[in-house]
Amino acid sequence: MAFSGMRAIARFLAPGLLLVLGSCQGSSAPNAHDELVIGTEGLYPPWNFTRPDGSLAGFEPDYLRVLCARIHRRCRMVAMDWDGMVGALLTGKIDVIADAVQITPERSGVLAFGRPYALTTGVIATLRGSPLAALPDGGARLDFDHRGPALDAKIAHLRNGLAGKVIGVELSGAFDTFLNQSLGSAVSIRYYRTMGERDLDLLNGRIDATLEDESYLHPLLATRDGAALVLAGPRMIGGTMGRGEALAFRPKDNALRAQFNDAIGATLADGTVRRLGLQWFRMDASPGAAR
Amino acid sequence: MTETRPTVLRARGITKRFGDREVLRGIDLDAARGDVVSILGGSGSGKSTFLRCLNLLELPDAGTIEIAGSPAPLAHDARGRARIANPRALNALRAKTAMVFQNFNLWSHMTVIDNIAAAPVHVHGMARAEAVARAHDLLDKVGMTGFAGHWPRQLSGGQQQRVAIARALATDPDLMLFDEPTSALDPERVREVLDLMRALAGEGRTMLIVTHEMAFARDVSSHVVHVRDGVIESMGPPALMFGPDASPVFRGFLSPP
Amino acid sequence: MMGESGTGESGFLADTALAIVAAVPVTLALFVACAVGASLLAGVLVAAQQGRVGGLVARAWIFVFRGTPLLLQIFMVYYGLAALGPVRHGPLWPAFRDPLFCAFLAMTCCCSAYIAEVLRAALAAIPPGQIEAARACGMARWTLGRRIVVPQMVRLALPAYGNELVMMLKSTSLASSVTVLDVTGVAQQVIAHSYRTVEVFCLAAAVYLGLTAALTWLLRRIERRLDPAGGR
Numbered sequence: 001m002a003f004s005g006m007r008a009i010a011r012f013l014a015p016g017l018l019l020v021l022g023s024c025q026g027s028s029a030p031n032a033h034d035e036l037v038i039g040t041e042g043l044y045p046p047w048n049f050t051r052p053d054g055s056l057a058g059f060e061p062d063y064l065r066v067l068c069a070r071i072h073r074r075c076r077m078v079a080m081d082w083d084g085m086v087g088a089l090l091t092g093k094i095d096v097i098a099d100a101v102q103i104t105p106e107r108s109g110v111l112a113f114g115r116p117y118a119l120t121t122g123v124i125a126t127l128r129g130s131p132l133a134a135l136p137d138g139g140a141r142l143d144f145d146h147r148g149p150a151l152d153a154k155i156a157h158l159r160n161g162l163a164g165k166v167i168g169v170e171l172s173g174a175f176d177t178f179l180n181q182s183l184g185s186a187v188s189i190r191y192y193r194t195m196g197e198r199d200l201d202l203l204n205g206r207i208d209a210t211l212e213d214e215s216y217l218h219p220l221l222a223t224r225d226g227a228a229l230v231l232a233g234p235r236m237i238g239g240t241m242g243r244g245e246a247l248a249f250r251p252k253d254n255a256l257r258a259q260f261n262d263a264i265g266a267t268l269a270d271g272t273v274r275r276l277g278l279q280w281f282r283m284d285a286s287p288g289a290a291r
Numbered sequence: 292m293t294e295t296r297p298t299v300l301r302a303r304g305i306t307k308r309f310g311d312r313e314v315l316r317g318i319d320l321d322a323a324r325g326d327v328v329s330i331l332g333g334s335g336s337g338k339s340t341f342l343r344c345l346n347l348l349e350l351p352d353a354g355t356i357e358i359a360g361s362p363a364p365l366a367h368d369a370r371g372r373a374r375i376a377n378p379r380a381l382n383a384l385r386a387k388t389a390m391v392f393q394n395f396n397l398w399s400h401m402t403v404i405d406n407i408a409a410a411p412v413h414v415h416g417m418a419r420a421e422a423v424a425r426a427h428d429l430l431d432k433v434g435m436t437g438f439a440g441h442w443p444r445q446l447s448g449g450q451q452q453r454v455a456i457a458r459a460l461a462t463d464p465d466l467m468l469f470d471e472p473t474s475a476l477d478p479e480r481v482r483e484v485l486d487l488m489r490a491l492a493g494e495g496r497t498m499l500i501v502t503h504e505m506a507f508a509r510d511v512s513s514h515v516v517h518v519r520d521g522v523i524e525s526m527g528p529p530a531l532m533f534g535p536d537a538s539p540v541f542r543g544f545l546s547p548p
Numbered sequence: 549m550m551g552e553s554g555t556g557e558s559g560f561l562a563d564t565a566l567a568i569v570a571a572v573p574v575t576l577a578l579f580v581a582c583a584v585g586a587s588l589l590a591g592v593l594v595a596a597q598q599g600r601v602g603g604l605v606a607r608a609w610i611f612v613f614r615g616t617p618l619l620l621q622i623f624m625v626y627y628g629l630a631a632l633g634p635v636r637h638g639p640l641w642p643a644f645r646d647p648l649f650c651a652f653l654a655m656t657c658c659c660s661a662y663i664a665e666v667l668r669a670a671l672a673a674i675p676p677g678q679i680e681a682a683r684a685c686g687m688a689r690w691t692l693g694r695r696i697v698v699p700q701m702v703r704l705a706l707p708a709y710g711n712e713l714v715m716m717l718k719s720t721s722l723a724s725s726v727t728v729l730d731v732t733g734v735a736q737q738v739i740a741h742s743y744r745t746v747e748v749f750c751l752a753a754a755v756y757l758g759l760t761a762a763l764t765w766l767l768r769r770i771e772r773r774l775d776p777a778g779g780r
Contacts, residue, residue: 193725
C-alpha cells in the first residue's frame, strides 16, 4: 500500500489545526450593516479549503466574490467548524452559510435555503483492494425522491453489499441521516467531525467505506494518497440526502435571500457557475447540467 | 543467672557504626530464661541500638547473636559490610522474639483484635479462630477487655502500649525486647504499663528492657546493665548496682552533679 | 426539530435524554476498564520504581504521560500508531482498528502515570514504625507487603486516588474525539442534527454529574468501610 502515514496525517489533520489557530484571531460578530459575514468550513476541498497561508480558496470563495459584487455588498468569509456553523448563523455571528450545504428536509426545518447552485450525488468510496469495490449497480443513479420497486431492489443490493461493514461519514453531513435511516440496521456507522479525520481512517483501513459527495471524492482520488481509493456502487440523490447545494440563511432574512437568489439565477444563466465548476470540480455541477 | 535455666540470649562482640560514629564498640550479653534485664544509659549511649541489633532491625557490623539456640544469619560481604545470609532464618529468629516500641507501632489499619492475632496467623500459621480466641484472653490479661473492635487511634497511649504488649505476647516469644516502652506516655499513663510489665516479669518472661524508669529497674530487674559510649560500663543485680558498692560512673549517671 | 418527529419541546428533551442515557454503558465500560487497567499498571510502575533500571523506565513513563495532554495521547495512539506498518499490518490491528480500544489504551497509560504518583506518595507516607513492627515479629517480605504495606497504602492513597478516578471518569469524554459514541459523542451527534447546543450539553453535563456523584458516594463508602473510626 503506497500510503505513507505521517505525510497523510499532516495532509488530513494539519488544515484543521491551522484553522483552529487562525480562527482565534479571525472571526467576530458581523459589525456593520453593510458587511456580510459568510461562514464556511475551509476543510471541504474543492468547495472551500484553507491554504497554508490561512487564506480561503475554492469554488465557494470564488463564487461568493461574484455574487457579492452582483448584489453590491461587502462580504467577509470566515472559517469555522461545521458543527457550530448553524448555531453561529441562528445567533447572528454570521449572515450566510456557504459550505456546500445540501438542501435536506431536516435542515429545511431550521434554515432557509437559497436557489441551489450545484447538484451533486453521493457515492461510496473504499480502498482499492476492498471487496466493497465490487458493489453492484456501479455508476447507476438512485433517486430517492422517486420510490418504486426498482429503487427498492437497488437499495437491497446496497444493503446486502455493505452488510456488516463499518461506514464512516461526516457528522451532520447530508449522508449520516440517510445511512442511519436506510442502512443503519445493516452496517455500523462511525461519525466524524471533519472530513480529514474520516479520510485518514478510510486510508488506514479503520473504516471499510465512506458515503460522500462525488464533488469531494473526485479531486481526492486524484491526489497521491487518494489514489488508494476507488468509487463503488450507485450514485445517490434525493430523500434525506437532499437535492443540490445552496446558501443557507436565517429564515427571517427574506430580502437578503431574494437578492442572492436573483444573483444566483443570473450567474447560472450567464455560465459563471458552469465555468467555476469546470475550474474547481472538472465538471459542470450546476443544477441544469445534463449528467 | 542460675545455671539450671537455659540460655535464651547470647550476644558476643556486637559493634555498630553509623558512618564515622561508632555507636556500639563490642558488647557481650547473656540472658537465661526468666531473666529481666534492664538496660540503662544516657541518650546516645547506644542502648536502643543494641536492642535493635538483637532482632536485626539494625545489622551489627561485627559480633554473633544466638537466640534460643538459633544463631543469627549474619554474613559479611567482600568489603566487610554486614548482610543477611538467609532471610528465612532471619524471620524464624525474629519469630522467637517480640518487640515493644516506644511509639507502640500498632498497625493502624487493623482493629485491636486483628493487631494481636496477626503474627500468630500470618507468621506462625495458626488457625484464625484459635488466634482470635487467644487474642481475647490476652486482652483480658492486659486489662483491655471490651476493646477488641476498637481501632488503635481510638485508644490512649497507655492503652495502645498495653495492646502492643498483648501483641508481643501473642506468639509466646522466647525473648521480649522493650524499647523505652513508657517514654512516649503521659506521666499518668506510665504506671499502667509498668504494672503490666511487672506482672509479666513475675510470670517468668525473659525480658530485655531499655528504660529510664530507675525505680522499675531497681525493683523488677534480675540484672541491670549500664551502657556508656557503646560499651557495658558496669552490670550486676540491682542490689549491687543501686547499692553503695556500685561503680562511681553509674552512680554519677543516676544522680548527676 | 429532529426531522419530522414534531413531538415538541419536552419531547425533544426526553428523546435526547434517552439517547444520552443509552450511551452511559459505553462511558462506564471505558471508565471501568481504564480504572482497572491504570491501577494495575500504576502498581507495576510503583514496584518498578524500587529497582534501579525499572525506576528509570517508570520515571520516564510518568514524565511523558503526565507531561503531555491526554487528547494528544489519544490522537497519537489512534492516528499515529495506525500509520506505523507493524501496527497497521501486525496481528494487533483488529484491536488498534477499534477506536474504543485506542481510547482505552491512551487513557490507561496516561492515568497510570497519575495513579502511580498517588501510590508513591502513599507508600512514602506509611509510618516506618508500622513496617518495623511487622519485620520485628518475623513477617516474611511477601506477607508484609500484602498484610501491612498494601492495605496501608490503599487507605492513605484513597482520597487522592478517588480524585483521580473522578478526573478519569470525566476524561472519558475525550474518547468522542476519535468517533467513540459515549455520552459526549452522542450529545454531539444530537447537536449536529438539532443545532441545540446548550440544552443538549446541559443534559450531558447532568449525566456526568450523576455519574461522578455516584462514584464519589461509592468512594466515600469504601473509605468509611476501610476506616470506620474516621479522622485521626
